[in-house]
Amino acid sequence: MSEELFIQGNEACAKGAIAAGCRFFAGYPITPSTEIAETLARELPKVGGSFVQMEDEIASMGAIIGASWGGTKSMTATSGPGLSLMQENIGYAFITETPLVIADVQRGSPSTAQPTMGAQGDMMQARWGSHGDYEPIALAPASVEEFFYFTIKAFNLAEQYRVPVFLMADETMGHMREKMVIDEDKIDIVPRKRPELTDDYLPFKHVEDGTTPMPAFGDGFKVHITGLTHDERGYPDTNNPETHSKLVTRLCNKILNNRNEISSVFTQFCDDADTVVISYGSPIRAVIEAVLKVRKEGRKVGYIKVDTPWPFPNEQVLELTEGAKNVIVVEMNLGQMYYEVDRLLKQQNNVHLLGKIGGMLPTPDEIISKIKEVEDK
Amino acid sequence: MAEEKTNRFLPYLREDRLPHIFCPGCGNGAVMNAFLAAMEKAEMDFDNMTLVSGIGCSSRIPGYLKCDSLHTTHGRALSFATGLKIANKDLDVVVFSGDGDAASIGGNHLIHAARRNLNITMICINNNIYGMTGGQVSPTSPKGIVATTAPYGNYDTPFKLAELVAGAGASYSARWTTVEMENLVLSIKTALKNPGFSFVEVVTLCPTYFGRKNKLKTPTAMAAVMKANTVYKSAADRMSEKELKDKVVVGEFANKQRDELSEVLDKFSIDTYGKKTLINSAYETDF
Numbered sequence: 001m002s003e004e005l006f007i008q009g010n011e012a013c014a015k016g017a018i019a020a021g022c023r024f025f026a027g028y029p030i031t032p033s034t035e036i037a038e039t040l041a042r043e044l045p046k047v048g049g050s051f052v053q054m055e056d057e058i059a060s061m062g063a064i065i066g067a068s069w070g071g072t073k074s075m076t077a078t079s080g081p082g083l084s085l086m087q088e089n090i091g092y093a094f095i096t097e098t099p100l101v102i103a104d105v106q107r108g109s110p111s112t113a114q115p116t117m118g119a120q121g122d123m124m125q126a127r128w129g130s131h132g133d134y135e136p137i138a139l140a141p142a143s144v145e146e147f148f149y150f151t152i153k154a155f156n157l158a159e160q161y162r163v164p165v166f167l168m169a170d171e172t173m174g175h176m177r178e179k180m181v182i183d184e185d186k187i188d189i190v191p192r193k194r195p196e197l198t199d200d201y202l203p204f205k206h207v208e209d210g211t212t213p214m215p216a217f218g219d220g221f222k223v224h225i226t227g228l229t230h231d232e233r234g235y236p237d238t239n240n241p242e243t244h245s246k247l248v249t250r251l252c253n254k255i256l257n258n259r260n261e262i263s264s265v266f267t268q269f270c271d272d273a274d275t276v277v278i279s280y281g282s283p284i285r286a287v288i289e290a291v292l293k294v295r296k297e298g299r300k301v302g303y304i305k306v307d308t309p310w311p312f313p314n315e316q317v318l319e320l321t322e323g324a325k326n327v328i329v330v331e332m333n334l335g336q337m338y339y340e341v342d343r344l345l346k347q348q349n350n351v352h353l354l355g356k357i358g359g360m361l362p363t364p365d366e367i368i369s370k371i372k373e374v375e376d377k
Numbered sequence: 378m379a380e381e382k383t384n385r386f387l388p389y390l391r392e393d394r395l396p397h398i399f400c401p402g403c404g405n406g407a408v409m410n411a412f413l414a415a416m417e418k419a420e421m422d423f424d425n426m427t428l429v430s431g432i433g434c435s436s437r438i439p440g441y442l443k444c445d446s447l448h449t450t451h452g453r454a455l456s457f458a459t460g461l462k463i464a465n466k467d468l469d470v471v472v473f474s475g476d477g478d479a480a481s482i483g484g485n486h487l488i489h490a491a492r493r494n495l496n497i498t499m500i501c502i503n504n505n506i507y508g509m510t511g512g513q514v515s516p517t518s519p520k521g522i523v524a525t526t527a528p529y530g531n532y533d534t535p536f537k538l539a540e541l542v543a544g545a546g547a548s549y550s551a552r553w554t555t556v557e558m559e560n561l562v563l564s565i566k567t568a569l570k571n572p573g574f575s576f577v578e579v580v581t582l583c584p585t586y587f588g589r590k591n592k593l594k595t596p597t598a599m600a601a602v603m604k605a606n607t608v609y610k611s612a613a614d615r616m617s618e619k620e621l622k623d624k625v626v627v628g629e630f631a632n633k634q635r636d637e638l639s640e641v642l643d644k645f646s647i648d649t650y651g652k653k654t655l656i657n658s659a660y661e662t663d664f
Contacts, residue, residue, distance in 0.1 A: 021658060021659065021661065021662070021664060023464075023655050023658045023659075024460065024463065024464050026459075026460055045642070045645060045646045045649065045650060045652070046646075046650045046652065047650075047652060047655075047664060048646060048652040048653060048654055048655035048658070048664070049654070049655065049658075050463045050464070050642050050654055052459065052460075052463055054456065054459070054489075055485050055486065055489040056485065058453060058456065059453065059455075059456035059459070059485075059486055059489070060456075061456075062449065062450070062453040062454075062455075062456030062457040062459070062460065062486075063456050063457065063459045063460030063463075064460055065449075065457055065460065066429070066447065066456070066457035066458060066459060066460030066461035066462075066464070067460035067461060067463065067464035068460075068464075068659070069445075069447060069457075069461060070460065070461045070462075070463075070464030070465040070468070071464060071465060071656065071657035071658070071659050071660065072464040072465070072655070072656075072657070072658055072659055073658065073659045074460065074464070088450050089449075089450055089453060092449060092450050099659075159659070189662045191659065191660050191661055191662045192659040192660045193660075194660050216465070216657050216659070216660075217427045217445040217447075217461060217465065217468060218425065218427065218445065218465055218467065218468050219445075220424065221445065222443050222444055222445055223445055223446075224391070224439070224440055224446045224448065225446065225447050225448065226440065226448035227448065227449065227450060228448070233393075235391075235393075235394060235440070236440065236448075
């Protein structure tokens with residue numbers, strides 16, 4: 001069965017959450033993400049879920065972690081200032097391996113800056129925002145329909161790897177209305193795996209693929225969950241260098257060792273490209289238009305739409321840009337994913353940045369000018 | 378041969394985590410004892426109890442008890458407990474906290490939890506000092522006391538926690554001390570039975586950091602001072618502000634039931650949409 005809708009990105013995200021099995025939302029009002037909270041406040045009680053407006057974003061993160069250990073898929077939605085407040089508890093979710101989803105509808109930043117204008121200034125905060133070593137997963141939707149399906153994917157990845165997953169949208173993506181189709185055959189839900197209660201059960205066992213099944217509080221496992229460095233039993237063991245390095249290495253490797261499985265790109269025209277344009281989220285729409293135009297003029301230009309900024313799709317991007325002389329990163333900040341691309345490709349390509357801030361999307365003309373500037377230099 | 382003495386509460390403990398980290402003379406052990414006694418008196422199902430705490434000495438208590446336990450970030454225990462309780466209202470959720478954790482960094486969550494009135498019991502172990510970090514002034518430190526960050530005496534006026542939480546709307550709020558175990562046990566029992574947000578402040582001793590800095594050299598000396606300074610609320614109500622200086626007022630500050638949030642949410646879903654709040658739905662694929 002399929003359903004055609006004309007809705008806003010934030011509404012699509014809320015619908016995706018419900019389709020994915022999210023039954024708990026905690027949040028705090030913040031522009032331009034608020035419609036996600038408003039939609040879920042309305043819809044969750046209809047499907048046996050709960051909504052709670054917390055006193056701030058710190059409490060919102062805490063509440064969704066608590067709900068997740070209560071056995072319920074949970075999420076929050078926010079924008080830059082709220083994401084800043086959430087960071088300590090996000091780190092707690094990483095070290096305790098708590099699955100949850102955080103939708104960040106990005107706005108002009110830093111600080112309060114531009115509440116109603118789009119930006120992509122939180123990309124590095126999603127990567128490194130909390131203190132310490134960890135490997136996040138982040139998805140960047142580029143259409144209303146994608147916001148729906150990526151939200152489902154975010155919940156699935158969160159459960160599969162027991163990690164917080166970021167949905168890195170932006171104001172344009174959140175507030176834009178366009179046609180979308182919900183095709184039930186395309187919805188696949190990954191349920192949480194419940195461990196077996198055995199005498200030698202270890203909640204934080206160092207299993208080969210890095211992810212152990214997760215019990216719910218009340219299941220009888222009597223687990224101790226702590227943000228302190230813990231051993232396989234979950235007990236604090238803070239002064240043992242080996243315990244710490246084993247734990248944190250496993251937390252990172254369970255993502256890094258599955259980088260190719262998790263990360264994805266969409267691409268066109270890279271086979272013969274002299275120049276490859278890399279982008280993600282809203283700006284990719286202008287990139288595609290620009291690339292189609294310059295190809296008509298005979299320029300060999302391709303593009304890569306990065307669907308998962310984190311973990312960055314290293315292998316795919318390396319391969320797709322192999323024959324290109326120039327790579328241009330288009331994003332709505334003064335260079336964030338640009339540094340990631342440059343780190344990856346600097347031996348292979350000349351990496352350039354088209355970074356635009358202020359709240360307006362990069363236009364196809366601006367991208368075309370950049371392509372010409374780079375190619376005709 | 379003399380029988381080996383074991384504490385009757387030992388079966389409730391994670392024995393493989395002992396010995397605990399608490400200093401000699403610390404009140405945390407007494408509060409743990411009082412909690413377990415109250416839990417038995419209230420006829421709670423220990424296997425259904427889930428404990429949540431933040432950061433600090435008292436927040437280590439859940440780690441020693443054989444329950445599902447969530448040792449969270451500093452000050453935020455109540456927010457985690459809020460999500461946990463709403464996600465599964467069948468769980469009996471108890472929060473252990475200290476004065477710095479609950480009233481300083483977590484002060485906002487404290488008043489909002491009281492306002493929300495979820496069925497959570499919070500035991501706040503108030504030793505009037507930051508113990509874990511080595512004796513800094515806390516938001517409940519009495520005026521004039523010496524702490525490492527108040528070397529010339531505390532300039533600030535302390536919070537009265539039980540009164541603050543009662544004022545914020547808790548359906549049960551009380552204050553007791555560790556030198557009066559009987560009242561404390563009965564109060565925790567009442568709190569556990571009360572279907573709403575219940576707050577029990579336990580004023581306790583930190584001989585290591587509070588005592589040493591404030592010329593109260595031994596736990597017994599501290600306990601004697603505390604005992605001498607304890608005044609029942611009924612008596613305190615007739616005393617002047619001057620007479621109440623340095624006194625610890627014990628008693629109940631709120632005990633009045635009102636609508637509990639998780640029940641309200643569940644009832645709304647059932648009445649309006651015929652949908653009970655789902656429990657453990659993360660493990661399902663069919664909704």
